[in-house]
Amino acid sequence: MRYQAPRGTHDVLPGDADPQQRPDERLFRSHKWQWLEGVFRDVCARFGVEEIRTPIFEATGLFRRSVGEETDIVSKEMYEFEDRGGEDLTLRPEGTAGVMRAIVEHGLMGGEGQLLKVCYTGPIFRYERAQRGRYRQHHQVGIEYLGGDGPQVDVEVIALGLTYLRELGLGDVELQINSVGTPASRPVHREALRDYLRPHLDGLSEDSRRRFDTNPLRVLDSKAPQDQAVIEGAPAMLDYLEPDAKAHFEAVCAGLEDIGIPFTVNRRLVRGLDYYQKTAFEVVHGALGSQNVVLGGGRYDGLVESLGGPAVPGVGFGSGIERALLVLEQLERPGGERRVPVAYLVARSDSERRYAQRLAAELRAGGVAVEMDLLGRSMKAQMRAANSCGAAYAVFVRDDLLEAGQVAVKCLEDGVQVQVQAAELAASLNGEMPG
RNA sequence: GUGGGUAUAGCUCAGUUGGUUAGAGCGCCAGGUUGUGGCCCUGGAGGCCGUGGGUUCGAGUCCCAUUACUCACCCCA
Numbered sequence: 001m002r003y004q005a006p007r008g009t010h011d012v013l014p015g016d017a018d019p020q021q022r023p024d025e026r027l028f029r030s031h032k033w034q035w036l037e038g039v040f041r042d043v044c045a046r047f048g049v050e051e052i053r054t055p056i057f058e059a060t061g062l063f064r065r066s067v068g069e070e071t072d073i074v075s076k077e078m079y080e081f082e083d084r085g086g087e088d089l090t091l092r093p094e095g096t097a098g099v100m101r102a103i104v105e106h107g108l109m110g111g112e113g114q115l116l117k118v119c120y121t122g123p124i125f126r127y128e129r130a131q132r133g134r135y136r137q138h139h140q141v142g143i144e145y146l147g148g149d150g151p152q153v154d155v156e157v158i159a160l161g162l163t164y165l166r167e168l169g170l171g172d173v174e175l176q177i178n179s180v181g182t183p184a185s186r187p188v189h190r191e192a193l194r195d196y197l198r199p200h201l202d203g204l205s206e207d208s209r210r211r212f213d214t215n216p217l218r219v220l221d222s223k224a225p226q227d228q229a230v231i232e233g234a235p236a237m238l239d240y241l242e243p244d245a246k247a248h249f250e251a252v253c254a255g256l257e258d259i260g261i262p263f264t265v266n267r268r269l270v271r272g273l274d275y276y277q278k279t280a281f282e283v284v285h286g287a288l289g290s291q292n293v294v295l296g297g298g299r300y301d302g303l304v305e306s307l308g309g310p311a312v313p314g315v316g317f318g319s320g321i322e323r324a325l326l327v328l329e330q331l332e333r334p335g336g337e338r339r340v341p342v343a344y345l346v347a348r349s350d351s352e353r354r355y356a357q358r359l360a361a362e363l364r365a366g367g368v369a370v371e372m373d374l375l376g377r378s379m380k381a382q383m384r385a386a387n388s389c390g391a392a393y394a395v396f397v398r399d400d401l402l403e404a405g406q407v408a409v410k411c412l413e414d415g416v417q418v419q420v421q422a423a424e425l426a427a428s429l430n431g432e433m434p435g
Numbered sequence: 436g437u438g439g440g441u442a443u444a445g446c447u448c449a450g451u452u453g454g455u456u457a458g459a460g461c462g463c464c465a466g467g468u469u470g471u472g473g474c475c476c477u478g479g480a481g482g483c484c485g486u487g488g489g490u491u492c493g494a495g496u497c498c499c500a501u502u503a504c505u506c507a508c509c510c511c512a
Contacts, residue, residue, distance in 0.1 A: 005503085007503090007504085015491085024505095025446085069465085072509085072510055072511080073510085073511080076436085076510095077511090094511095094512090103505095118446080124512075125509090126511075126512095128509090128510070128511080129437095129508095129510095130504095130505090131505080131506060131507070131508095132505085132506065133512085134510085134511070134512080135512095138511095138512065139512090140512060142503075142512095207509075223508090223509085223510095224509095271511090271512070272511060273482080274507080282512095289507090289509095290507080290508080290509095290510095290511095291511075291512080293511065293512055294512070295512075296511080296512065318512060319512065320511090320512030322512080323512055324512090339458090344472095346471080346472095376467095377464090379471065379472095380465090380466085380471080380472075381464080381465090382471090382472085383471055383472035383473090384472060384473085385472090386471095386472060387472045387473055388472090388473090394471075394472070397469075402474095408471095410471070410472090412472065412473085415470095415471090415472090417470090417471085
C-alpha cells in the first residue's frame with residue numbers, strides 16, 4: 001500500500017520549484033509560504049495587529065451558531081467528528097468563530113472604548129470536491145478588528161488586506177463591496193425579494209428555487225444562466241437599508257476614496273456566512289477563473305454577543321494562501337526566494353572532513369550559512385553541490401594549509417581563489433574578499 | 436452531489452495499423468576534460484506501462500470494470 005495525501009490536501013515541499021513541474025507543484029514550496037507569511041506578519045505589525053493562535057478544531061456548536069445552519073459550509077461541508085470522549089467537534093471551516101470564542105473565553109474585550117486587533121494564520125477545512133484553487137484543507141491569513149462600529153474600522157481592515165496583497169505583488173485586483181443590511185432591515189428586504197421573485201419562480205434554477213425559501217438573499221449571487229435576467233431587476237439590499245446602515249455604507253465608500261483605494265459597489269455581493277452585517281467585501285482576481293476570490297470579509301456586529309460575550313462590533317477578512325500563490329504563479333511573479341548558503345565547505349580526507357565540520361559549526365554559530373558534504377562524496381561531487389546549492393564561495397579545507405591555520409576560498413562566480421586564515425573566514429565571507 | 440479528461444522512470448512526456456530485450460529530455464550517481472564546479476563528452480542506476488478481468492498466437496497499445504489523480508459545475512478563500 002502506497003499512501004497518498006488525502007484528497008484535497010497537499011504537502012508544502014522543500015526545494016526550488018522546477019519550471020517543468022505542474023503549476024500546482026510550484027505553488028507548494030515552503031520558501032514561498034514562509035515569504036508570504038512574512039509579508040503578512042510585517043503588514044500586520046505596521047497596523048499594530050497582534051497574532052492570535054487558536055485550535056484548529058472547536059465544539060461543533062460554535063460553528064453552527066456563528067456561521068449559520070443554512071449555509072453550505074455548515075449544512076454539507078464540515079469535517080465533524082466525535083472524539084473518544086464523545087465530544088462533538090469540527091475542524092474549523094473558517095477562522096473567525098474560533099477567534100471570537102477565544103476572545104470571549106479570556107475576556108479580552110473588557111469594556112467600552114477598546115479596540116482589539118488580531119491576526120491569524122493556519123489551515124481551514126471544508127469537505128468539498130477539490131479542484132484548482134479549492135482544497136479540503138486550505139490555508140488562510142486573516143484579521144479581526146473588535147470593538148469599533150464606525151466606518152473607519154471597515155476602511156482600515158480593507159486597507160490592511162489590500163496592502164498585504166499589493167506587497168505580495170498582487171496589485172491588479174478588484175475590490176467589490178456591498179452592504180448586506182442589518183437584522184432590522186434584512187427581513188424587509190427579504191420579503192421584497194420574495195415578492196419580486198415569486199412570479200419568476202418557475203424559470204429559476206433548482207438551487208435558486210430552494211434558496212427562495214431558505215435564504216432568498218443568496219439567489220442574488222446565483223451564477224445560473226437562466227437566473228441572470230431575473231436577478232438583474234431584483235431589489236437590492238442597498239435600497240432597503242435603514243438610514244443608519246446606509247450612512248455607514250456611504251461613509252465606508254467615502255473613506256476608501258479618501259485613502260485612494262479603488263472599488264466597485266457590487267449590489268449582488270452576498271457572502272456565504274450568515275454572521276455578516278452591513279459591510280461585505282471581496283477582492284477578486286481575473287486570473288483565478290471561477291475560484292476568483294482571493295480575499296473576503298465583512299462586518300459581523302452581532303456575532304460576539306450571540307456567542308455569549310459582550311455586545312462588541314467587529315470587522316475582519318480571511319484570505320486564501322493557496323489562492324494568492326496561484327495568482328502570483330499565473331502572473332509569473334517570483335515571490336520569495338530560498339536562502340542559499342554563502343559557502344560550501346569542500347574536504348576529502350577524514351581529518352579534513354572533521355575539521356570542516358568543526359569549521360561549519362563555528363560559522364553557523366556566528367550566523368553564516370554554510371553547507372558541506374556529509375555523504376563522503378568525491379571532490380567533483382562536492383564542487384557540483386557547491387555550485388548547484390547556490391553558494392557564492394567554495395572553501396577548501398586542506399591538510400597542507402591547516403598547518404598554517406589557513407583555508408582556500410574560491411569565488412564560484414569568477415573563479416578567483418585566495419587563502420585566508422580560518423579564524424578570519426567568517427569576516428571574509430561576510431564582507432569583501434581580500435585580494 | 437453532477438459532468439469531462441488523464442494514468443508509461445524521481446519530474447515532464449514520446450511510444451507507429453497490436454509484434455522481439457519499453458524510449459527521450461531533465462534530475463541523480465560514476466568517470467573524462469577543466470587547477471577544483473558551471474559548458475561539453477562517456478557510462479550507470481532507476482519502470483509488474485495505476486489495478487483486476489477480457490479479446491488475441493501475441494496487449495503499454497483494443498474492450499470492460501475498478502481505483503486514483505485532475506479539470507469544470509455548485510460553493511467558497
